[in-house]
Amino acid sequence: MAERYEIRFSGAGGQGLITAGIILAEAAAIIEGKHAVQSQSYGPEARGGASKSEVIIAESPIDYPKATRVNACLALTQEAADKYANGIIDNGVLLIDSDLVKRAPEGNFTLYRFPIIRTAKEEVGREIVANVVALGAMVALTGVVSYESGEQAVLARVPEAFRELNQKAYRMGFDKMKAIL
Amino acid sequence: MAERYEIRFSGAGGQGLITAGIILAEAAAIIEGKHAVQSQSYGPEARGGASKSEVIIAESPIDYPKATRVNACLALTQEAADKYANGIIDNGVLLIDSDLVKRAPEGNFTLYRFPIIRTAKEEVGREIVANVVALGAMVALTGVVSYESGEQAVLARVPEAFRELNQKAYRMGFDKMKAIL
Numbered sequence: 092m093a094e095r096y097e098i099r100f101s102g103a104g105g106q107g108l109i110t111a112g113i114i115l116a117e118a119a120a121i122i123e124g125k126h127a128v129q130s131q132s133y134g135p136e137a138r139g140g141a142s143k144s145e146v147i148i149a150e151s152p153i154d155y156p157k158a159t160r161v162n163a164c165l166a167l168t169q170e171a172a173d174k175y176a177n178g179i180i181d182n183g184v185l186l187i188d189s190d191l192v193k194r195a196p197e198g199n200f201t202l203y204r205f206p207i208i209r210t211a212k213e214e215v216g217r218e219i220v221a222n223v224v225a226l227g228a229m230v231a232l233t234g235v236v237s238y239e240s241g242e243q244a245v246l247a248r249v250p251e252a253f254r255e256l257n258q259k260a261y262r263m264g265f266d267k268m269k270a271i272l
Numbered sequence: 273m274a275e276r277y278e279i280r281f282s283g284a285g286g287q288g289l290i291t292a293g294i295i296l297a298e299a300a301a302i303i304e305g306k307h308a309v310q311s312q313s314y315g316p317e318a319r320g321g322a323s324k325s326e327v328i329i330a331e332s333p334i335d336y337p338k339a340t341r342v343n344a345c346l347a348l349t350q351e352a353a354d355k356y357a358n359g360i361i362d363n364g365v366l367l368i369d370s371d372l373v374k375r376a377p378e379g380n381f382t383l384y385r386f387p388i389i390r391t392a393k394e395e396v397g398r399e400i401v402a403n404v405v406a407l408g409a410m411v412a413l414t415g416v417v418s419y420e421s422g423e424q425a426v427l428a429r430v431p432e433a434f435r436e437l438n439q440k441a442y443r444m445g446f447d448k449m450k451a452i453l
Contacts, residue, residue, distance in 0.1 A: 109294060113312070120314030130311035130337060131294070133301030156311060157337050 094150055096235050097158040100225065101143040101175035102167030107222030110248070112144035114226060118236040118244035119148040128156040141170045148235055163233045164200075165225055167207060172196050184232055186225075186268075203232065203271060210263060220260035223249075227264025231272065238265055275331055277416050278339040281406065282324040282356035283348030288403030291429070293325035295407060299417040299425035300329040309337040322351045329416055344414045345381075346406055348388060353377050365413055367406075367449075384413065384452060391444055401441035404430075408445025412453065419446055 098115065100108040109131055116129035128147045145158040161179045166172035167188045176185055176196040187195055189204035205228055211221035223245060230241040242261055249257045279296065281289040290312055297310035309328045326339040342360045347353035348369045357366055357377040368376055370385035386409055392402035404426060411422040423442055430438045 113290060116312065116314055124316065126313075126315050128311055128313040130309055131297065132307075132309040132334065132337060133297055134307050134333060135305065152315060153313065155336075155338075156313060157335075 095153070096148045096233070097161045097163075098146045098148070098229065098233065098235065099143055099158055099161050099164045099175060099178075100145075100222075100229070101141065101165060101171035102225075103140045103171065104142040106142070106167055107219070108142060108144045108165075108167070108225075111222040111226045111229075112146045114223075114244045114248050115229070115236065115241070116146045116148070117248065118230075118240040119146075121247075122240040122243055123236055125150060126153050128153050130156060130158075132157075141168065141174045143171065143175045163229060163235075165229055166192055166196075167221070167225065169193060186228060186232055203268075205268060205271060207264070210267060211260060215256065215260045215263055217256060217260075220257055223257050223260035224264035227261040227266075228268035229264075231265045231268035241265075276334070277329045277414070278342045278344075279327045279329070279410065279414065279416065280324055280339055280342050280345045280356060280359075281326075281403075281410070282322065282346060282352035283406075284321045284352065285323040287323070287348055288400070289323060289325045289346075289348070289406075292403040292407045292410075293327045295404075295425045295429050296410070296417065296422070297327045297329070298429065299411075299421040300327075302428075303421040303424055304417055306331060307334050309334050311337060311339075313338075322349065322355050324352065324356045344410060344416075346410055347373055347377075348402070348406065350374060367409060367413055384449075386449060386452060388445070391448060392441060396437065396441045396444055398437060398441075401438055404438050404441035405445035408442040408447075409449035410445075412446045412449035422446075 112129045116127040119125045120127040126149045163184045165186045172192045179200045181199040183200040185200050186203045188207045208221045211224045212218040293310045297308040300306045301308040307330045344365045346367045353373045360381045362380040364381040367384045369388045389402045392405045393399040
């Protein structure tokens with residue numbers, strides 16, 4: 092892993108992207124012992140429907156906790172892709188929901204498409220876990236934490252009654268992304 | 273309000289302090305139209321039981337999103353008080369749980385004591401809403417958002433079935449803190 096790795100999850104409010112970011116940060120820091128900062132910044136644009144959540148992971152303490160050189164970005168909606176798929180470094184990666192983002196942003200990054208929301212709805216059985224499908228996919232795509240650390244962090248954060256559902260969502264996102272890579 | 277206002281919620285993992293921070297940031301930004309950044313940073317110390325969540329609220333865009341001059345700090349446990357009740361500015365405020373923090377940190381801030389966990393358990397009826405009691409208390413203490421904005425943000429974020437419980441927790445925290453001030 093690079094010394095500092097920046098990941099942005101973007102989509103619509105209510106899609107659980109803050110939780111996805113928190114789980115990833117906890118996997119990296121609490122489970123793998125790295126340093127991590129997870130944040131959301133809200134400006135006047137927060138009043139629209141688009142929302143983002145960012146995670147910075149590093150081997151040493153993080154002095155500047157704002158994402159400015161994004162290594163990997165997720166966009167679950169067209170509005171999020173238009174607003175937040177910026178600041179991605181050359182050779183970075185952008186993952187978009189292939190059903191909901193019809194116009195892919197352009198840039199010197201590698202673009203991946205995956206029907207994340209549809210996978211949550213039809214294959215896991217609940218749209219509400221789309222954020223965890225997305226998390227599994229981002230872990231597969233970036234390798235920034237191990238499969239197992241991510242799974243452990245998912246299980247630590249979701250309510251008991253929903254553990255199995257979330258475990259399935261995480262595995263489905265991870266496996267399907269791996270198959271695309 | 274000052275141009276930039278920094279609030280830290282600290283306690284133990286699992287106490288819901290990240291959620292309290294997110295709700296406060298959403299009250300300030302989505303409801304009141306200010307700028308806000310909410311973050312958690314995890315270092316090696318995250319492996320212990322202490323946990324913190326920070327919110328910065330400003331009238332203009334926030335360039336440096338790390339809390340360095342804390343205006344108001346909450347500490348729900350002794351370990352959190354020992355670790356995180358630092359960086360509070362002169363004339364800032366520290367609110368501690370009066371049952372759980374026996375040794376109050378010293379500094380040039382005003383100290384307030386309130387049995388937050390006990391209030392949640394005995395007066396609201398569920399310890400799990402201690403974070404929302406704490407949020408109500410911090411809103412009363414700081415005035416950084418209005419009572420109504422905080423309440424609206426609480427209701428927007430909690431599941432339907434728990435709205436009344438959380439509303440009661442928020443009001444109880446706010447009213448009891450006002451009575452102390």
